[in-house]
Amino acid sequence: MNDRSGPQPDKPGAGRFGSQPSPRSDVPLYYPGEGKPALPMTPEERAADVRADIEEIVAQCQRIVDRGEAEFFDEDDARNRLAAKALLIDLATACEQLDEFKSANPELWRAVKRTRDKMAHHYRGTSFVRVWETISIHVPVITERIQQSPPDD
Secondary structure, eight states: OOOOOOOOTSSTTTTTTTTOSSSSSTSSSEOTTTTTTTEEEOOHHHHHHHHHHHHHHHHHHHHHHHHHHHTOOOOOHHHHHHHHHHHHHHHHHTTTOOOOHHOOEEEHHHHHHHHHHHHOOOOOGGGHHHHIIIIIOOOOHHHHHHHHHHOOO
């Protein structure tokens, strides 16, 4: 028998995160953490939150770059390579939520999306040389373009 102590998805208002329906259907829900109630966010708040997430992802990428190429390609330790790959997937997922960035940079957005799709779905074909190039060269360009794009309305 499966005894669940958490919210049941088949019960009204008990979603995957135990959230209640948004009081305003036009405001997307933000799930600040498992087991916490959902908080409605305005589009401006959501865009600011996404931009803050991107800043953190970029900072983590920079920490990997600061450790150096030799440590990144250390054959005995794949942690930096795998972390960089995961960060790039997260960066693309966050960028997807910034409509102004996507519309202002369609070619760059397509490249970001293709890279994310390849890393997420064709994991055996991931070139870590390309991952290194992306976090050390291309992430700063993406960051600059995000900063130049106006906030989403």
